[in-house]
Amino acid sequence: MNPVNFANNLKDLLNGQNVHVQLSVPQLVEAATSRGEAVLTREGAVKAETGKYTGRSPKDKYIVEEDISKDKIDWGAVNRPISSDVFENLYNKVIEHLKQQDALYVFKGFAGADPESRLAIQTINEYAWHNLFAHQLFIRPTAEELAAHEAEFTVVYAPTFQADPAVDGTDSETFIIVSMEKKIILIGGTEYAGEMKKSIFSIMNHILPEKGILPMHCSANVGHEGDVALFFGLSGTGKTTLSADEDRKLIGDDEHGWSDNGVFNIEGGCYAKTINLTREHEPQIYDAIRFGAVLENVVVDDDTRIPDYHDGSLTENTRAAYPIQAIDNIVDPSVAGHPKTIVFLTADAFGVLPPISKLTKEQAMYHFLSGYTSKLAGTERGVTSPEATFSTCFGSPFLPLHATVYAEMLGQKIDEHGVDVFLVNTGWTGGEYGVGSRMKLSYTRTMVRAAIKGELHDIETDKEEIFGLQIPKQITGVPSEILNPRNAWADKEAYDKKAKELSQEFQENFKKFGTVSADISVQGGPAKI
Structure with missing residues (x-):
């Protein structure tokens, strides 16, 4: 034909x-x-079920x-x-x-x-x-x-x-x-x-x-001074939560392009997860689910037509689709200038990575290619302890071209626009999952806001030895003892052992990229042990 x-x-x-x-x-x-x-919910959203395939x-x-x-x-x-x-x-x-x-x-x-x-x-x-x-x-x-x-x-x-x-x-x-x-x-x-x-x-x-x-799987927002920030992160890392800031306007929550003109949203709406959704924790999403919104696989009471967002009996992957205009604090149209700050989010259940660290361009390209976070015990059948998981460029299922094409473009744009890049661990501190504790959201918000405001641009740092990360010595409003993850562990030898294990996971994953420049693989990654 x-x-x-x-x-x-x-x-x-x-x-x-x-x-x-x-x-x-x-x-x-x-x-x-x-x-x-489909059926209508009490608020006027359309609720449909997708049968056998819920993802x-x-x-x-x-x-x-x-x-x-x-x-x-x-x-x-x-x-x-x-x-x-x-x-x-x-x-x-x-x-x-x-x-x-x-x-x-x-x-x-x-x-x-x-x-x-x-x-x-x-x-x-x-x-x-x-x-x-x-x-x-x-x-x-x-x-x-x-x-x-x-x-x-x-x-x-x-x-x-x-x-x-x-x-x-x-x-x-x-x-x-x-x-x-x-x-x-x-x-x-x-x-x-x-x-x-x-x-x-x-x-x-x-x-x-x-x-x-450069197409990007990330959320983006902008401040009153036109300062744009990008947030990359896999599911469970806090991308939606941290990019929703009452003092900044949302450009988009999931897919963006970065051109010579700046950043733009690829979409005109949002496709938000709704499992365990509450107005208290996600008011923007909760209030956006009204007439015209689409609910996928959300359990709805037959009589009252009230959605039960805590019911995952159809699937844990319950979703809501709605136009971005259903959110009040947005940029419309969804375009803005060049980013000043990029935040890579990871939920490190091993408790190894710092709560925040500043990356060189080479480290940014390495961690962009790696796209690391970790699965928790009990989240999937057979997962009995934390497992490292990697999604190339934070969106491997959607990349038709070789990953290095996107990484090289990111590096060029970081250089061209003088962007500060940070790695933020929203996971565990003081020990791995089951030993330590989850990083307090209030501390993470404080660190991210400080990074976006430029307060961490020229601060004094300590160099973490295994991953080579630059850790701020102090950030106003955050206890200094948690900034260096090794200091937060009571058992320093246990930390060293776990950090070496995680670095080896990174290196093993990175082999799939084949011949990547030494600037990225050597200068950007953890030291070989």
Whole structure:
């Protein structure tokens, strides 16, 4: 099949009598509830369940091996190749499946709040609630922008179409296939709406570096003086909590680009975890879940329609999707200047890393590539003691290119804009998990605010021996005895042993990057012991 046939097939589908384009939020809410896809909560949010799949399906994700991209993609366990023939066969089947549905929903919008580099996208959805999700998560066009909108990438999403692995060349009934050449993302066999969000992010991670723009899996905020801060961190490290600051405006909570103009949000909404959500601890998220928001797999009382955010019986990965405008303290549009501060967050359950340390550019690139945090005992079946876990660039499932492409770009931008970079441990102090205690959030907030205000720029530091980290000797409002983690341990020999073990985990993980410059691998990483 050639590109003209692809374009014609898509045009035929969109011209069908069953197609509804750019419905409003109330219209999509009505469609989702009247069709039995979802129910309304007391606050007016749409609540849907995703059945078998309550999270992403990374083993069912593929990239089509095409001339345009095959020499650029970092092929492997994350970026799995699939042939054009398999893709085209499934594409034809999905198109025919969608033509038979009683209704299809189309959203037209953008990824990227910077008009100079944004990507025009559209989603074609079998479910109204999926289309509502896309409407809330991506950037909504003005009437003028909509009139001139021509999609560069299209998401074709057929959750009720299941592949036959024996015939269709997939590993299961589920598939998420990206064709860079045809500019199509084909999704089927799963109802988990987050596949749309992450697929578009993966596309941006592919195309933005070619424009000299660094795509980043991070949150971002800005102060009254225009001082931008970025927060990188895996789940459980406190990224959402620490980036939500009443004295600073939120740029975005998850995906950003860093161009020659500054930082911009890739999305137009937020996709927040809601397990154990309370207004006391996460007031912005709690209050944003109102009419038009989408709740995924949250248990809701049948009679009162009150969500129970503490009930994880469907999944621990309960989610809420809502437009960023549902939060009061934001930048709108979601663009700002160049960052002055970058914060890498880790929840080190080994109690080894300092609560805060200042990184050199080489250390920043090393820790960016490493993307370290730790799993706790009991969080997953079989995890009986803390385990180191690494996610490259704090977003390994979404990186089509080799990780060093993103790290090199980060290093260049740190140099160009004189950015201060800090590693912040929100995990344990005084001993590993089960011995020590969790770092107090109030201390972490104080340290992060001091870093962002520039108070740690020229302070006196001690050098930690194993990781080579520069530790502030004192920070106003934080007990000095906790700043150096070795001093916080009663058993110094036990600390030394645990620190050496963790450094070896870092070094073993770093081997996967192959030939990385000595500036990063030697100057940026822990000393070989």
